[in-house]
Amino acid sequence: MPVWEVLGRRTEGDPFAVVGGVKAPDAEMALLLARETHFRHKEGVSYGVRRRGEGHIHEGTWPANELGGVTDRSYRRQEGYVGVGAQMKRVHRELAARGLVVRGPTPPSTRSSRDDVDD
Amino acid sequence: MTEDADPRLALLLALADDELIIGHRHAEWTGWAPHIEEDLAFSSIAQDELAHARLLYGLVGAMTGQGEDELAFGRAPAEYRNAVLCERPNRDWGYSIARQYLYDTADAVRLAALVHSAWKELADVVALMRLEERYHLEHARAWFQRMAGGASATARDRLATGLTAAVGEAMAVFEPIAGEEALVQEGVLPRPSEDLLSQWIAEIGAELEAASLDFVLERHASLGELVPTGSGEMQGETALAPPGIGHREGRWVHDGGFVGAGGRRGRHSDDFEPLWEEMTSLYRAHPGARW
Numbered sequence: 001m002p003v004w005e006v007l008g009r010r011t012e013g014d015p016f017a018v019v020g021g022v023k024a025p026d027a028e029m030a031l032l033l034a035r036e037t038h039f040r041h042k043e044g045v046s047y048g049v050r051r052r053g054e055g056h057i058h059e060g061t062w063p064a065n066e067l068g069g070v071t072d073r074s075y076r077r078q079e080g081y082v083g084v085g086a087q088m089k090r091v092h093r094e095l096a097a098r099g100l101v102v103r104g105p106t107p108p109s110t111r112s113s114r115d116d117v118d119d
Numbered sequence: 120m121t122e123d124a125d126p127r128l129a130l131l132l133a134l135a136d137d138e139l140i141i142g143h144r145h146a147e148w149t150g151w152a153p154h155i156e157e158d159l160a161f162s163s164i165a166q167d168e169l170a171h172a173r174l175l176y177g178l179v180g181a182m183t184g185q186g187e188d189e190l191a192f193g194r195a196p197a198e199y200r201n202a203v204l205c206e207r208p209n210r211d212w213g214y215s216i217a218r219q220y221l222y223d224t225a226d227a228v229r230l231a232a233l234v235h236s237a238w239k240e241l242a243d244v245v246a247l248m249r250l251e252e253r254y255h256l257e258h259a260r261a262w263f264q265r266m267a268g269g270a271s272a273t274a275r276d277r278l279a280t281g282l283t284a285a286v287g288e289a290m291a292v293f294e295p296i297a298g299e300e301a302l303v304q305e306g307v308l309p310r311p312s313e314d315l316l317s318q319w320i321a322e323i324g325a326e327l328e329a330a331s332l333d334f335v336l337e338r339h340a341s342l343g344e345l346v347p348t349g350s351g352e353m354q355g356e357t358a359l360a361p362p363g364i365g366h367r368e369g370r371w372v373h374d375g376g377f378v379g380a381g382g383r384r385g386r387h388s389d390d391f392e393p394l395w396e397e398m399t400s401l402y403r404a405h406p407g408a409r410w
Contacts, residue, residue: 023154024156028261029261029265032257033156033157033160036159036160036164036258037156037159037160040254066250069167069170069250069251069254070247071171071173071247072170073166076166
């Protein structure tokens with residue numbers, strides 16, 4: 001099955017940039033699948049596909065104001081952690097003012113080698 | 120407020136429940152479609168359908184004071200008004216594409232009428248829905264044409280089998296709703312269901328003929344689960360008219376009956392309860408929860 005690069009313009013005037021790829025038998029199906037997989041949530045204003053290794057871009061015909069759907073998709077956004085970093089900093093500052101230091105776990109500075117792993 | 124008191128509720132619940140339940144079925148393809156691109160495509164379409172149900176439940180809520188979750192998950196099975204077609208399991212890709220094609224072509228016909236509704240709030244919601252429903256039609260027609268095209272005899276056969284199984288029940292998308300006469304009189308429903316059904320049958324009849332698949336319109340009657348059996352037995356408490364699609368003067372026409380009708384009155388198939396159990400389990404475990 002041929003591979004097609006998916007290209008998109010984030011805003012009007014942007015050049016086309018590769019944003020992903022789909023497998024499809026021809027340009028018509030590639031455009032359909034490109035839109036369904038990459039441009040259903042307001043990711044850009046126009047899109048196209050280019051068969052890998054070829055130069056011609058087949059452009060989608062959906063107008064920018066309709067591309068990406070028009071109904072509420074806010075539930076897709078992960079907003080549960082919004083402000084968590086700022087809250088942590090504030091707590092650290094308050095505790096530091098009382099002479100307390102929070103020592104959180106820190107990630108390892110180097111990747112462990114096979115030698116460190118017990119078989 | 121009840122559907123008897125205001126038939127607009129019956130219309131809204133028919134539209135919203137169709138979208139909710141078929142959206143739920145589409146979402147079941149996530150992770151199981153023939154390839155990952157289609158996982159996402161059916162998931163996107165499912166999200167659209169759920170979003171449309173939410174818009175319509177919003178109109179219901181404005182009349183009854185009920186919330187979206189309460190309407191979507193807080194009702195008993197017999198209170199859902201979706202067409203039986205929407206609740207059927209996905210079966211295989213052939214059935215899923217056939218059902219999507221039949222449902223979305225039928226939905227397009229009724230939405231094209233409802234966008235001219237005298238009830239402005241409904242007309243506005245429908246105008247929004249139609250912008251996204253075009254995605255669904257394009258998806259369904261692209262797959263329909265490819266599978267019907269005959270490049271793969273297996274694909275064409277599976278599509279034909281799916282169409283045969285689904286077309287009778289798809290007619291019941293246009294099963295008249297309670298209080299329809301009043302809705303038509305007031306212009307809320309600009310055209311009667313029977314009129315919309317005739318238009319839809321003529322349209323899909325022409326498309327199926329072009330694909331040499333119109334034979335599914337003649338033999339669908341023998342395969343629907345709610346169709347009278349050879350011994351004349353009927354399922355359900357009310358006798359259903361024999362399915363009716365006829366061919367007269369070069370056009371496919373409605374011949375006066377429905378297969379699988381009853382959804383608009385809360386009569387569902389055995390496939391509905393397991394779907395309902397799963398779909399509403401979280402809400403029933405934590406009634407009134409907010410997230």
